[in-house]
Structure formats: C-alpha cells, structure tokens
Amino acid sequence: MTVGSKSRRLGGALAVLGSAVLSAALVAAPPAEAKVRHAxxxxxxxxxxxxxxxxxxxxYTDGAQCTANFVYTDGAANVYVGYAAHCAGLGSATDTNGCLNDSVPLGTKVDFSNDGSLxxxxxxxxxxxxxxxSWITEHQIGTTDANTCAYNDLALVKVDAADVAxxxxSVPFWGGPTGxxxxxxxxxxxxxxYGNSSLRAGLSxxxxxxxxxxxxxxxxxxWSHPLYSVTPGIPGDSGSGFLSEGGKAVGTLSTIGLAPLPASNNIGDLAKELAFAQANSGISGLTLVNGTEPFAPVL
Known part of the structure; x- marks a missing residue:
C-alpha cells in the first residue's frame, strides 16, 4: 500500500506490498551516480x-497529502522539494507500479503546509x-525494467520564486543530510x-x-530498503526522506508492507531515484542539497 494520503484526499500513499514482490533483473545500464551539493x-x-x-x-497535490523528503537545486539555482511520485498518482492507494499507473500532469500546482489535518x-x-x-518519465521513455517500474517513486516540485526564501x-530535529x-x-x-501525516493532525x-x-x-x-520504525509510516507520510548512518540520505518512503513483514515500510533508494532523474528529467545540474545543520541523532 502506498503511504500517501489517499482516496486522493490523503495524497499518494504507501503502496501495500503483498508477499509477492516483483522479481526482476538488475537495471541493464545503471545511471550515473547521483550528485550532491553542499548548501x-x-x-x-x-x-x-x-x-x-x-x-x-x-x-498537497490536488487535495492529496504527502510529505517532503529533501531539497534539491539545479545549475540555474532553482529550488525543488521532493516527494513520492505516487503522491500525484491518479489511482488508488494500492497502485504502486509507475509504468502501469497515471499521474496528474506536470505543471500541476502543489501547496506546502505544516499543520494540515483531516x-x-x-x-x-x-x-x-x-x-x-518518475512515473510520467517511465511512460515517456518506455521503461521496461521491472524493478525500476516497481520502486522508482520520486517526484520534484519547483518552489515558487516568491517562496524560495x-x-x-536541513532535516528538522536530526540535521543533515550530509550526502x-x-x-x-x-x-x-x-x-x-522526519514527517507527520495529516492523520496525526500535524502535531510536531x-x-x-x-x-x-x-x-x-x-x-x-x-531499489528498495525494508525497515521497521518506532512509529510506522502511515498514509500521508509518503515521500518522506530517511537518513542512514552519518546522516546520509538513503531513501524516500514509498510503501507499507502487509506480508510477509506486517507494518513494515519500504523506502526507494534515493541514489538510484535521483540518478534516474538526473539522466531523464531535463533539469540541468540537478543535485541534492546538504543540510545547513549537522547531523545529530539525539534519540
């Protein structure tokens, strides 16, 4: 199950994964290594x-709520915020394959909020x-690799110039990312x-x-990394970013597993997702931006 807020009211969602996972060959020609830039x-x-x-x-995209993962920029200093591609999907919360499902079009407006609720x-x-x-791009270029279709779940929203300031x-509370x-x-x-679904009423x-x-x-x-967290990701958390040891950006929340690992979550591999975007988005100089605050895992 996707983890965005669905019905399309809760935005894209954690795709519920059953026991059967798409088997697949490795990507035939892995894209270039994803780039990162310091703030x-x-x-x-x-x-x-x-x-x-x-x-x-x-x-919020067309009424559907998801969560920002990281900040990105390009060679022209435009600023982007990432979330899950399925957050802009037109299907149900169980639709997780980007090669099979449709999205709202590029150019759709997205709102940023910190205290949304039901x-x-x-x-x-x-x-x-x-x-x-990534879903729209997979359609455009005719992606056929099963793992790319199943797990490549990244979208970018260009922040309006008036709101860049x-x-x-930086990831609140934890700091980073550091790469x-x-x-x-x-x-x-x-x-x-770090993130909070509207199902939790925006309680920081x-x-x-x-x-x-x-x-x-x-x-x-x-392409995917399963995990358990103290508070599992729920609908509305889709897209949120995960940090690994040292504050490195490792993935973006995509799905919630029901079997064989109940209440687990799956995060898409950011290095692969971003490299795919760098190769196919047409955004010149696209890079992840490191946080201004040091990574400090206090819990």
Missing amino acids: SATTAWAPAATALIHPGTMM VDEGTIVGHGTLVYS KVNP IDTDGTAAGDDLWT PLSPHRGVSLGDDPADGG
Whole structure:
C-alpha cells in the first residue's frame, strides 16, 4: 500500500506490498551516480529554526497529502522539494507500479503546509509546481525494467520564486543530510526520518521517527530498503526522506508492507531515484542539497 494520503484526499500513499514482490533483473545500464551539493552561497536559505519549507513539510497535490523528503537545486539555482511520485498518482492507494499507473500532469500546482489535518490543509506556507515525476518519465521513455517500474517513486516540485526564501534543506530535529548513501542498508542499521501525516493532525512532537533496517533484498537490485520504525509510516507520510548512518540520505518512503513483514515500510533508494532523474528529467545540474545543520541523532 502506498503511504500517501489517499482516496486522493490523503495524497499518494504507501503502496501495500503483498508477499509477492516483483522479481526482476538488475537495471541493464545503471545511471550515473547521483550528485550532491553542499548548501551553498548561491541560495540564501532561511534559518533552519524558522524555515517554513523543509524536509518533512506537508505537500498537497490536488487535495492529496504527502510529505517532503529533501531539497534539491539545479545549475540555474532553482529550488525543488521532493516527494513520492505516487503522491500525484491518479489511482488508488494500492497502485504502486509507475509504468502501469497515471499521474496528474506536470505543471500541476502543489501547496506546502505544516499543520494540515483531516479537516483541511491547514496554514499554507508556500507554493510550487510539479516539474518531474518518475512515473510520467517511465511512460515517456518506455521503461521496461521491472524493478525500476516497481520502486522508482520520486517526484520534484519547483518552489515558487516568491517562496524560495522560506526554504531550508536541513532535516528538522536530526540535521543533515550530509550526502547520499550509495551502499544500501544492512539488517540492524539505524535509520532516521522526519514527517507527520495529516492523520496525526500535524502535531510536531510526533514528527521525528527512528527505525531499523530489515536488510536489503538482492532480488530488487538495490531499489528498495525494508525497515521497521518506532512509529510506522502511515498514509500521508509518503515521500518522506530517511537518513542512514552519518546522516546520509538513503531513501524516500514509498510503501507499507502487509506480508510477509506486517507494518513494515519500504523506502526507494534515493541514489538510484535521483540518478534516474538526473539522466531523464531535463533539469540541468540537478543535485541534492546538504543540510545547513549537522547531523545529530539525539534519540
């Protein structure tokens, strides 16, 4: 099951995965390694303590709520916020294959909020435009690799110029990211995330989560990482980013598993998702932005 807020009211969702996982060959020609950039002087970021748009911010697309993962920029200093591609999907919460399911079009407006609930979107703190979706791109280029179709779940929203000054790339509470994790996860590895579904009424004390990796499945070619967290991801959490040891950005929340690992979550591999976007989005110089705050896992 996808973890966005669905019915399309709760946004894209954690796709519920049954016991059968798409078996698949490795991607025939892996894309180039994803790039990362340190928070730079080219963008005047808002102070981390007061930024209104940041990793973990709620994102509403056509009424559907999901969660921001990380901040990205390009060669022209445009600023983007990422979430799950299925958050802009047109199907149900169980539709998880990007090669088989449709999305709202690029150019769709997206709202940023930090206190949405089941009643409304809360206080809108900024706006953006959907400019990239792995699902749309997979359709356009005719992707056939089963693992890419099943697990590549990243979309980018370009922040309106008037709202860029409200953005900070640091993950609240934890700090970071400090780069991109390219080694995957091993069973027992600690993982950290920040985000709050509208199902939790936007209560910020519930936003920090800590989890543990269940070990990667070599059958999916490194595209997905299963985990358990103290508070499992629920609809509305889709898209939120996970940090691995040292504060590296390792993945983006995509699905919730019902079997064989009940209440587990699956995160898409950010290194692969971002490299695919860099190769196919047409956004020149697309990179992840490191946080301005040091990674400090205090829990």
